[in-house]
Amino acid sequence: xxxxxxxxxxxxxxxxxxxxxxxxxxxxxxxxxxxxxxxxxxxxxxxxxxxxxxxxxxxxxxxxxxxxxxxxxxxxxxxxxxxxxxxxxxxxxxxxxxxxxxxxxxxxxxxxxxxxxxxxxxxxxxxxxxxxxxxxxxxxxxxxxxxxxxxxxxxxxxxxxxxxxxxxxxxxxxxxxxxxxxxxxxxxxxxxxxxxxxxxxxxxxxxxxxxxxxxxxxxxxxxxxxxxxxxxxxxxxxxxxxxxxxxxxxxxxxxxxxxxxxxxxxxxxxxxxxxxxxxxxxxxxxxxxxxxxxxxxxxxxxxxxxxxxxxxxxxxxxxxxxxxxxxxxxxxxxxxxxxxxxxxxxxxxxxxxxxxxxxxxxxxxxxxxxxxxxxxxxxxxxxxxxxxxxxxxxxxxxxxxxxx
Amino acid sequence: xxxxxxxxxxxxxxxxxxxxxxxxxxxxxxxxxxxxxxxxxxxxxxxxxxxxxxxxxxxxxxxxxxxxxxxxxxxxxxxxxxxxxxxxxxxxxxxxxxxxxxxxxxxxxxxxxxxxxxxxxxxxxxxxxxxxxxxxxxxxxxxxxxxxxxxxxxxxxxxxxxxxxxxxxxxxxxxxxxxxxxxxxxxxxxxxxxxxxxxxxxxxxxxxxxxxxxxxxxxxxxxxxxxxxxxxxxxxxxxxxxxxxxxxxxxxxxxxxxxxxxxxxxxxxxxxxxxxxxxxxxxxxxxxxxxxxxxxxxxxxxxxxxxxxxxxxxxxxxxxx
Numbered sequence: 001x002x003x004x005x006x007x008x009x010x011x012x013x014x015x016x017x018x019x020x021x022x023x024x025x026x027x028x029x030x031x032x033x034x035x036x037x038x039x040x041x042x043x044x045x046x047x048x049x050x051x052x053x054x055x056x057x058x059x060x061x062x063x064x065x066x067x068x069x070x071x072x073x074x075x076x077x078x079x080x081x082x083x084x085x086x087x088x089x090x091x092x093x094x095x096x097x098x099x100x101x102x103x104x105x106x107x108x109x110x111x112x113x114x115x116x117x118x119x120x121x122x123x124x125x126x127x128x129x130x131x132x133x134x135x136x137x138x139x140x141x142x143x144x145x146x147x148x149x150x151x152x153x154x155x156x157x158x159x160x161x162x163x164x165x166x167x168x169x170x171x172x173x174x175x176x177x178x179x180x181x182x183x184x185x186x187x188x189x190x191x192x193x194x195x196x197x198x199x200x201x202x203x204x205x206x207x208x209x210x211x212x213x214x215x216x217x218x219x220x221x222x223x224x225x226x227x228x229x230x231x232x233x234x235x236x237x238x239x240x241x242x243x244x245x246x247x248x249x250x251x252x253x254x255x256x257x258x259x260x261x262x263x264x265x266x267x268x269x270x271x272x273x274x275x276x277x278x279x280x281x282x283x284x285x286x287x288x289x290x291x292x293x294x295x296x297x298x299x300x301x302x303x304x305x306x307x308x309x310x311x312x313x314x315x316x317x318x319x320x321x322x323x324x325x326x327x328x329x330x331x332x333x334x335x336x337x338x339x340x341x342x343x344x345x346x347x348x349x350x351x352x353x354x355x356x357x358x359x360x361x362x363x364x365x366x367x368x369x370x371x372x373x374x375x376x377x378x379x380x381x382x383x384x385x386x387x388x389x390x391x392x393x394x395x396x397x398x399x400x401x402x403x404x
Numbered sequence: 405x406x407x408x409x410x411x412x413x414x415x416x417x418x419x420x421x422x423x424x425x426x427x428x429x430x431x432x433x434x435x436x437x438x439x440x441x442x443x444x445x446x447x448x449x450x451x452x453x454x455x456x457x458x459x460x461x462x463x464x465x466x467x468x469x470x471x472x473x474x475x476x477x478x479x480x481x482x483x484x485x486x487x488x489x490x491x492x493x494x495x496x497x498x499x500x501x502x503x504x505x506x507x508x509x510x511x512x513x514x515x516x517x518x519x520x521x522x523x524x525x526x527x528x529x530x531x532x533x534x535x536x537x538x539x540x541x542x543x544x545x546x547x548x549x550x551x552x553x554x555x556x557x558x559x560x561x562x563x564x565x566x567x568x569x570x571x572x573x574x575x576x577x578x579x580x581x582x583x584x585x586x587x588x589x590x591x592x593x594x595x596x597x598x599x600x601x602x603x604x605x606x607x608x609x610x611x612x613x614x615x616x617x618x619x620x621x622x623x624x625x626x627x628x629x630x631x632x633x634x635x636x637x638x639x640x641x642x643x644x645x646x647x648x649x650x651x652x653x654x655x656x657x658x659x660x661x662x663x664x665x666x667x668x669x670x671x672x673x674x675x676x677x678x679x680x681x682x683x684x685x686x687x688x689x690x691x692x693x694x695x696x697x698x699x700x701x702x703x704x705x706x707x708x709x710x711x712x713x714x715x716x717x718x719x720x721x722x723x724x725x
Contacts, residue, residue, distance in 0.1 A: 175548030
């Protein structure tokens with residue numbers, strides 16, 4: 001029944017504008033926003049990413065430019081098989097032309113393969129895996145907002161330069177945690193810092209007390225949290241109970257988002273240092289976007305993932321409206337790479353051959369409760385990592401698209 | 405864990421007409437289904453249907469509740485994905501290797517777990533499965549939380565191109581039907597009768613001279629192997645193997661599929677798997693409400709049809725299904 005309905009809709013749409021826009025496949029530019037709408041990442045991506053994509057379409061003025069754009073959303077429930085099922089179905093049957101967001105690296109890597117096979121477009125905002133522009137890079141994929149390399153580099157680099165010379169790592173004991181720790185430690189040592197020690201905690205963990213005591217006893221200035229999600233927030237909460245930040249040590253989270261900080265609250269999270277690609281309170285354009293966004297997203301302010309979705313969709317629509325076609329994914333991505341990016345949130349930027357979107361990254365610190373002027377006034381800027389230093393040098397990724 | 409089911413006790417071991425008709429309907433449906441249902445979704449549902457049937461062999465016919473079946477499902481899919489990708493094996497060999505891995509794991513886990521009964525049995529299977537889950541998180545060849553991606557579907561027997569969705573679909577269907585018939589045969593063999601005797605009254609089976617531990621172990625290994633075939637096939641269909649398949653919620657999901665469809669019925673797990681997978685898939689569009697809807701459906705099932713959908717139908721019509 002449902003298929004019949006979708007099919008009927010698609011046919012109506014095709015009849016309505018099929019003649020005017022012959023080159024746009026089935027007459028509609030169809031964007032699929034897929035992410036976690038019910039689990040751990042629901043706040044930092046979720047429904048908010050759908051809102052961000054809608055706002056991008058409206059602000060671009062797609063209708064006035066003669067583009068018919070439709071947005072569909074789906075919850076991959078953090079399972080790669082559900083994600084790949086949805087994406088294949090979207091592309092094969094529902095004529096979806098572009099997939100955006102997709103947090104959870106296993107799902108993103110699966111989608112990356114399918115989109116390449118089907119020659120559509122994949123714009124990653126939510127996933128962190130730097131392999132997407134490395135070993136697994138694809139001519140149909142652009143990694144938009146951030147990646148693990150940028151976070152490790154930004155945090156390691158900027159903290160050492162602003163005086164945090166000695167480090168102790170609290171690392172989740174699996175490949176992702178090890179990679180974060182390895183990358184960050186390398187940056188710290190390259191910049192003249194020192195790693196005093198590290199401790200591996202099981203993944204997932206709930207009790208961090210013994211690990212935190214070791215970190216405290218190390219007397220390192222910075223305790224690096226090479227973990228993610230609930231592990232990070234649990235570690236931060238327990239560190240607050242141990243009075244680690246009040247004792248003069250700083251916590252550096254390697255993967256954390258605005259919504260996590262909001263959930264932790266300022267008294268617990270204050271002093272936490274981390275890297276992000278975007279913050280709503282940086283300039284007037286961002287503030288205006290955040291205000292409009294929050295009205296449509298249950299009062300929740302946009303995370304960098306949401307901003308990335310907005311920016312990516314905007315650039316995609318620009319490329320499609322210039323090419324006047326959306327059927328050849330590779331051509332659209334090539335067009336996107338050849339045009340400099342420019343939107344109200346990320347400003348001017350570029351996209352590299354390996355699919356990496358380049359923009360500055362920022363080192364933020366969580367404000368003290370006394371410094372905060374509103375419920376979402378959470379960060380202060382500590383350092384800016386210029387665009388040319390923010391991402392992994394193109395030669396080091398091992399992407400086959402890069403001709404050496 | 406003894407699940408009494410009077411209908412099964414009274415039933416004769418011969419094949420009944422109702423099952424033949426149901427089987428014909430099922431085969432007929434699967435033959436024409438890809439014309440109007442998305443094939444990839446059907447393939448996924450078939451893999452899970454086989455997984456649930458394998459699980460049902462153990463809980464429905466021996467009365468053993470394993471809470472660690474993700475172990476066999478997931479590890480078979482890892483081995484299959486790895487051998488197909490890194491060693492370049494043809495899909496049928498990769499699937500067989502995956503199933504063999506599941507059988508070995510089943511033998512090890514089974515010989516430890518069957519010494520205990522009920523909740524202890526369930527806990528031991530869960531503990532062993534979690535041990536292997538952590539191994540999957542750590543082992544370099546599984547790719548950690550990224551999983552093994554971009555597994556080639558390859559050529560079946562070196563000739564049939566499985567990239568074609570219809571070829572893939574009918575391969576999966578053949579695997580499913582083959583295993584389904586094999587499970588049916590096992591249940592209705594003298595061996596299966598002994599299993600049911602153990603389920604109903606183990607002490608009595610022992611007093612009749614049956615070495616029940618051995619029967620239970622063989623049933624456990626068979627169940628693990630079929631679960632392995634399902635997991636390995638899924639790896640080829642989706643071209644990936646990931647932590648989702650070895651994690652404990654997967655063990656829970658298969659319990660739910662079997663319960664919703666009907667414990668100890670031949671067709672129940674198939675229906676149950678289709679319902680659960682449809683919910684996951686078609687509710688994906690409604691976002692955050694998926695879990696709420698899923699929960700409600702389960703509550704309704706448990707409150708209104710205790711025997712599961714097929715179990716209730718069979719009971720109402722007084723037939724075997």
